[in-house]
Amino acid sequence: MTDVLVKVGFLALAALNGAIIFTIMDVKGASWMQRRPGPLHVGLRGFIFPLAEILKFVQKEDIIPTEVDRPVFKWAPAYVMVSCVALFAVVPMSPTLVVADLELGIFFALAISSLGTIGVLTAGWSSANKYSLMGGLRAAGQLIAYELPLILAVVGVVIQAETMSLVGIVEKQIEWGVPFVVGGQVVGFLIFMVAATAEMMRVPFDMPIGESELTMGFMTEYSGIRFLIFYISEYMNMFILCAIASTLFLGGYHVPLLPTEWVNFYGPVVLLTKTAILGFILVAVRWSQPRFREDQLQNLAWKILIPASLINILVTAVMKVGF
Amino acid sequence: MEIYEIVTYFTLLLLLFSAARVVTTSNVIHAAISLVFTLALTATLFLLLSTQFVALVLVLVYIGAVIVLFLFGIMITRAPLGKNAELDNDKNKLIGATISGAIFLLFSYILINGFDGEIVITSGSSTELLGEILLSRFVFPFEIVSFVLLAALIGGITLARKDEALVDEDQV
Numbered sequence: 083m084t085d086v087l088v089k090v091g092f093l094a095l096a097a098l099n100g101a102i103i104f105t106i107m108d109v110k111g112a113s114w115m116q117r118r119p120g121p122l123h124v125g126l127r128g129f130i131f132p133l134a135e136i137l138k139f140v141q142k143e144d145i146i147p148t149e150v151d152r153p154v155f156k157w158a159p160a161y162v163m164v165s166c167v168a169l170f171a172v173v174p175m176s177p178t179l180v181v182a183d184l185e186l187g188i189f190f191a192l193a194i195s196s197l198g199t200i201g202v203l204t205a206g207w208s209s210a211n212k213y214s215l216m217g218g219l220r221a222a223g224q225l226i227a228y229e230l231p232l233i234l235a236v237v238g239v240v241i242q243a244e245t246m247s248l249v250g251i252v253e254k255q256i257e258w259g260v261p262f263v264v265g266g267q268v269v270g271f272l273i274f275m276v277a278a279t280a281e282m283m284r285v286p287f288d289m290p291i292g293e294s295e296l297t298m299g300f301m302t303e304y305s306g307i308r309f310l311i312f313y314i315s316e317y318m319n320m321f322i323l324c325a326i327a328s329t330l331f332l333g334g335y336h337v338p339l340l341p342t343e344w345v346n347f348y349g350p351v352v353l354l355t356k357t358a359i360l361g362f363i364l365v366a367v368r369w370s371q372p373r374f375r376e377d378q379l380q381n382l383a384w385k386i387l388i389p390a391s392l393i394n395i396l397v398t399a400v401m402k403v404g405f
Numbered sequence: 406m407e408i409y410e411i412v413t414y415f416t417l418l419l420l421l422f423s424a425a426r427v428v429t430t431s432n433v434i435h436a437a438i439s440l441v442f443t444l445a446l447t448a449t450l451f452l453l454l455s456t457q458f459v460a461l462v463l464v465l466v467y468i469g470a471v472i473v474l475f476l477f478g479i480m481i482t483r484a485p486l487g488k489n490a491e492l493d494n495d496k497n498k499l500i501g502a503t504i505s506g507a508i509f510l511l512f513s514y515i516l517i518n519g520f521d522g523e524i525v526i527t528s529g530s531s532t533e534l535l536g537e538i539l540l541s542r543f544v545f546p547f548e549i550v551s552f553v554l555l556a557a558l559i560g561g562i563t564l565a566r567k568d569e570a571l572v573d574e575d576q577v
Contacts, residue, residue, distance in 0.1 A: 197468060
């Protein structure tokens with residue numbers, strides 16, 4: 083009896099060790115075979131890497147599967163693209179360096195950014211693929227849930243600034259002397275950044291893409307230029323949401339102590355620096371955090387972020403009236 | 406002013422076309438997408454009438470939330486690709502046409518006779534005035550509407566959820 087047990091134990095141990103040794107060999111072998119210098123070293127220290135990527139996607143075949151709903155499938159990336167590009171119009175680089183200083187600037191931005199959801203949903207449905215549909219539904223559920231805290235976090239800023247114009251909001255922060263994130267909107271800023279990350283569908287909020295279980299979610303059937311549009315839109319969205327966050331909470335194109343007369347010269351640099359810092363934080367989060375589970379993701383939005391942003395509005399309003 | 410009028414009539418024409426598409430197409434998702442265009446064109450009309458706030462509310466609430474929930478609801482239950490014969494409902498066409506015609510006439514009558522071409526707002530931005538009027542003169546109806554919405558919300562949750570504990574209480 084005992085020698086049978088010893089034999090079984092020996093077998094299990096050998097199998098386990100074999101597996102571990104071969105895992106190491108596979109990983110080491112892969113690293114040795116395909117040295118991947120990509121974005122760090124090739125071509126001007128990797129800075130022309132994205133251009134190669136774009137060229138690659140443009141010259142790829144734009145495959146449209148036979149069973150898809152053609153017009154819907156073809157136009158779905160357009161909604162996503164438009165919803166991102168239009169946002170660039172309202173973000174001010176300085177009081178005069180802005181495409182359109184709308185009276186309802188931030189409201190316009192929130193309204194237009196909500197259009198992207200339709201593109202994602204229709205892309206998922208029209209692909210005639212259940213993984214795509216699942217991805218589309220997850221994406222829509224997530225975008226609906228996180229749009230609310232995003233809007234509610236902005237309401238606090240609007241109450242404090244007494245205006246919805248983005249230039250007006252920055253001017254108010256200059257008048258105050260400190261950016262709103264120091265002047266009482268810390269909670270609002272955190273809620274905005276978390277909700278914005280979810281809106282971009284980046285890790286840790288990338289359940290809709292979930293490449294290990296849904297291949298690429300709503301993008302599965304897309305290839306070539308249409309995939310490129312989705313891909314670029316994600317980064318456009320990331321850039322512009324970071325720029326909006328800098329404008330709303332971090333003082334936009336101005337930093338305290340700089341003379342306001344020269345704002346046209348340093349404004350763009352200041353805004354882009356703030357945007358880049360926020361962007362780098364998002365990159366750091368992406369490569370260090372695991373993915374949220376679907377129910378945790380929904381709970382975070384509905385049970386934590388929305389109540390917190392409502393309390394934030396209440397406190398801001400009370401402070402505004404009281405002081 | 407001529408170019409302004411051309412743009413307005415062109416928008417109206419497109420609006421009529423896309424609104425007709427919503428009710429004539431035999432694919433439920435195509436109908437929803439046509440509705441997106443209908444609402445977007447309506448928002449454009451509001452922009453042309455320089456009421457930016459209403460236009461943006463249309464985009465944010467109707468396109469960004471209501472239509473998205475429509476699409477979400479349709480896709481989560483059933484949304485076959487291709488044509489769906491069930492959507493052509495010949496029996497109710499006459500009733501539908503009568504009701505929509507009646508609503509159109511009623512609204513036209515109210516709008517034409519209600520203000521008599523008189524310009525009510527003369528100064529300030531329309532958004533600011535809208536906010537002030539809503540929270541002063543119309544504060545009571547405004548609160549009533551929010552109360553009705555809250556009731557609808559609670560009603561929706563009650564209908565949708567099957568709470569085990571609640572069922573047990575009823576039986577006791």
